[in-house]
Amino acid sequence: xxxxxxxxxAFIILLLATxxxxxxxxxxxxxxLIKGLPALTGEFIFGMPREGMRAxxxxxxxxxxxxxxLGTAIFCIPLGIMAAVYLNEYAGxxxxxxxxxxAIINLAGxxxxxxxxxxxxxxxxxxxxxxxxLAGSLTLAVMTLPVIITATREALIAVPRSFREVxxxxxxxxxxxxxxxxxxxxxxxxxxxxxxxxxxxxxETAPILFTVAAFYLPRLPQSIFDQAMAxxxxxxxxxxxxPNVSVKIQYGTILVLVGMVFILNVIASIIRARFxxxxxx
Amino acid sequence: MKKTxxxxxxxxxxxxxxxxxxxxxxIFIFLLKEGLSLFATVNPINFLFGKNWYPISxxxxxxxxxLVLGSLLVTFGxxxxxxxxxxxxxxxxxxxxxxxxxxxxxxxxELLAAIPSIVLxxxxxxxxxxxxxxxxxxxxxxxxxxxxxxxxFMAMPTIVSIIEDSIVSVPKSYKEGSLALGATHWQTIYRxxxxxxxxxxxxxxxxxxxxxxxxxxxxxxxxxxxxxxPTSILQPVRTLTATIAAEMxxxxxxxxxxxxxxxxxxxxFVISFIINLVADRFLHKK
Amino acid sequence: MxxxxxxxxxxxxxxxxxxxxxxxxxxxxxxxxxxxxxVNLGQAWAEAFTQKNPEIAIAVTGGGSGTGIAAxxxxxxxxxEASRNxxxxxxxxxxxxxVDPKEIQVANDGITVVVHPSNPVSKLTFKQLSDIxxxxxxxxxxxxxxxxxxxxxxxxxxxxxxVFFLEHVVKLGEKKNPNEFAxxxxxxxxxQTIIEEVSANPQAIGYVGLGYLTVKEKALAIAKDEKSPYxxxxxxxxxxxxxxxSRSLLFYTKGEPNERIKPFIDFVxxxxxxxxxxxxxxxxxx
Numbered sequence: 103x104x105x106x107x108x109x110x111x112a113f114i115i116l117l118l119a120t121x122x123x124x125x126x127x128x129x130x131x132x133x134x135l136i137k138g139l140p141a142l143t144g145e146f147i148f149g150m151p152r153e154g155m156r157a158x159x160x161x162x163x164x165x166x167x168x169x170x171x172l173g174t175a176i177f178c179i180p181l182g183i184m185a186a187v188y189l190n191e192y193a194g195x196x197x198x199x200x201x202x203x204x205a206i207i208n209l210a211g212x213x214x215x216x217x218x219x220x221x222x223x224x225x226x227x228x229x230x231x232x233x234x235x236l237a238g239s240l241t242l243a244v245m246t247l248p249v250i251i252t253a254t255r256e257a258l259i260a261v262p263r264s265f266r267e268v269x270x271x272x273x274x275x276x277x278x279x280x281x282x283x284x285x286x287x288x289x290x291x292x293x294x295x296x297x298x299x300x301x302x303x304x305x306e307t308a309p310i311l312f313t314v315a316a317f318y319l320p321r322l323p324q325s326i327f328d329q330a331m332a333x334x335x336x337x338x339x340x341x342x343x344x345p346n347v348s349v350k351i352q353y354g355t356i357l358v359l360v361g362m363v364f365i366l367n368v369i370a371s372i373i374r375a376r377f378x379x380x381x382x383x
Numbered sequence: 384m385k386k387t388x389x390x391x392x393x394x395x396x397x398x399x400x401x402x403x404x405x406x407x408x409x410i411f412i413f414l415l416k417e418g419l420s421l422f423a424t425v426n427p428i429n430f431l432f433g434k435n436w437y438p439i440s441x442x443x444x445x446x447x448x449x450l451v452l453g454s455l456l457v458t459f460g461x462x463x464x465x466x467x468x469x470x471x472x473x474x475x476x477x478x479x480x481x482x483x484x485x486x487x488x489x490x491x492x493e494l495l496a497a498i499p500s501i502v503l504x505x506x507x508x509x510x511x512x513x514x515x516x517x518x519x520x521x522x523x524x525x526x527x528x529x530x531x532x533x534x535x536f537m538a539m540p541t542i543v544s545i546i547e548d549s550i551v552s553v554p555k556s557y558k559e560g561s562l563a564l565g566a567t568h569w570q571t572i573y574r575x576x577x578x579x580x581x582x583x584x585x586x587x588x589x590x591x592x593x594x595x596x597x598x599x600x601x602x603x604x605x606x607x608x609x610x611x612x613p614t615s616i617l618q619p620v621r622t623l624t625a626t627i628a629a630e631m632x633x634x635x636x637x638x639x640x641x642x643x644x645x646x647x648x649x650x651x652f653v654i655s656f657i658i659n660l661v662a663d664r665f666l667h668k669k
Numbered sequence: 670m671x672x673x674x675x676x677x678x679x680x681x682x683x684x685x686x687x688x689x690x691x692x693x694x695x696x697x698x699x700x701x702x703x704x705x706x707x708v709n710l711g712q713a714w715a716e717a718f719t720q721k722n723p724e725i726a727i728a729v730t731g732g733g734s735g736t737g738i739a740a741x742x743x744x745x746x747x748x749x750e751a752s753r754n755x756x757x758x759x760x761x762x763x764x765x766x767x768v769d770p771k772e773i774q775v776a777n778d779g780i781t782v783v784v785h786p787s788n789p790v791s792k793l794t795f796k797q798l799s800d801i802x803x804x805x806x807x808x809x810x811x812x813x814x815x816x817x818x819x820x821x822x823x824x825x826x827x828x829x830x831x832v833f834f835l836e837h838v839v840k841l842g843e844k845k846n847p848n849e850f851a852x853x854x855x856x857x858x859x860x861q862t863i864i865e866e867v868s869a870n871p872q873a874i875g876y877v878g879l880g881y882l883t884v885k886e887k888a889l890a891i892a893k894d895e896k897s898p899y900x901x902x903x904x905x906x907x908x909x910x911x912x913x914x915s916r917s918l919l920f921y922t923k924g925e926p927n928e929r930i931k932p933f934i935d936f937v938x939x940x941x942x943x944x945x946x947x948x949x950x951x952x953x954x955x
Contacts (some may be wrong), residue, residue, distance in 0.1 A: 109569035119471030188400030212660035213597025305499025611852035632736035
């Protein structure tokens, strides 16, 4: 049966293609684990860099990234949630809504280096914040905003219309409905999207190049106007600027960053899965 | 009391809603503010089509043609690699894979999406570049091809998930009708399902292009950074994004070099705007 | 629910504030930015100095001499590390911004031309180097080496090393010489990446600060012209100025160093500081 044979061949080719996509991922993860795990000592994670960053730890970079993620979250999550609430609960299908949607699509597609330029132009220079955690967080926040808005919107849409209708019929105002009925049911979806967006922000290098990243600052940040080291930039530095860095330290730093990102992703998946189970509709 | 509180909150919600527009406009304004200053002294035609990028020479030359071609070449290569693989993988995951395998594969692709680009750039430099150098007997593995391959991987999750969504949303009746008429599963896929998912596939391609053309760190590390008009994919090139990242630090604020880098930013912004708009059109073509 | 989120945000903000202020109110960190050639040297100085003076923090960032000078002009750094002199237009710009740059020589360096140890070529003149980097000489056999394409590596344009090499070697020391780096020259991201590529690639040639030389590369003996002797780069030949591509490594500060940074600069110029220069394989001032 010729067509059956064609089908078998085609399916094998498809499988091979898929393997070609997946296997490198597994290889990369294995490589990072094998070469990076030996570096993960207590000193590495909690210590300061020594000997020109060829020894010692990467604590300033870890803390720097942590602060950047925190700052990003503070600036973009409330704003993003409210923007999505507007779009889904208040806005009509008019030209303004369409423009907003186009703007969000646009923000989501802007190259990360252009965000870096924007951050440099607005936050560092024009507003005078200088290269600082503040400037870096704001830049990353604008970059992460579309992700939060989109995720929140989807979570809001998933809340059945009947919930709102019942609430209205009981006399609640729109805001009361949003606050007490819609949002609580959308929280898991919002959380999932927010965590995924933040994990992306944690791994970005280009937006922080000119807005916050320091090559060597072996002191924990003292204020939001301080520069800071950050994991993605530290990886870049270790792989291009510092002579004779041991492979162990390079992969160890990568493992810490990738580990952070993966843990965040896993948390997001768990929230999503548990929510799906407990969903009452 | 409650009424005014509520009114304030609703005002804030409205303002948040239009915040996105505000940011897009702000980005555009700041890019324009610095970028357009270049054209007070430099002819836009020379900028867009000039073959020589010598920004710190005396007199400086700001031709971005080699950079544009570099970006285009790397992007084109990445798409050529990523789209067929992406379609194949999406079809496999959506239609062919047994359920237990499907979850593993989807997790694998999501993991790929989670890896930061700087990590992929580093891995590419230490594994892919030497490999290419040996296989093709090149003077150096830092080439457009190396960039294309890494970028293809970065774009893969986007492409696969969009195409997979499109395939899944093709009405079941199409598939059942085709099978009822005696077609095999495979024939149904390539004659019925895929054409029906065509707009999704196009959207995936466009979003893949957008993702790839905007990538900075990985190309900075792996494409060799030679601002030369490329004649083959096996030679070093320099992309628009890498130029900004590599040269921004040096440019004295207010110099033509500084303005020129912002002008490149304008071009990247406009390109990504158009691409994303077109992709969105395809995605919502229901 | 919303109340809980709001309280949570407020609490975290307070916690951050406490952590940040509790981490010790140290003095503002000394900012050092600039030359990639000097960045590891600057960092070694910073590390040694802060060991003896732990209440002072020093932040070191690279980016190239141009970056450091730009930052000094913009007021975003205390010390600019530079492996070249400030240009007249930069000095003008600085004065316009109210910055009076003070130049302090902190070390000496010889720009070392490196090739793979297996390369039979051992010495070159300025003219030959210029022809290699402008693309006029494309094959090693034209220089008495193997029949292989030359892979020329350069630093990025924001590098003082790049500018110095361009002016003194590529342009043969003539200001109005129109020579430029050929577009096919690979712009590497740092001295370290040049070293790595040269030690792995028998066809490569690059230039780096003396401090970056290791046993995995071969340093070429350089002569100004065919009538001059070929000198190998070393601490002695640079100190005696016999090595033809010698240069000073500099700090630039805004006016005289103020009391905040003076102790650090005194340390750098002291015998302990100069010993670190030697340890990093650069050349002490005296």
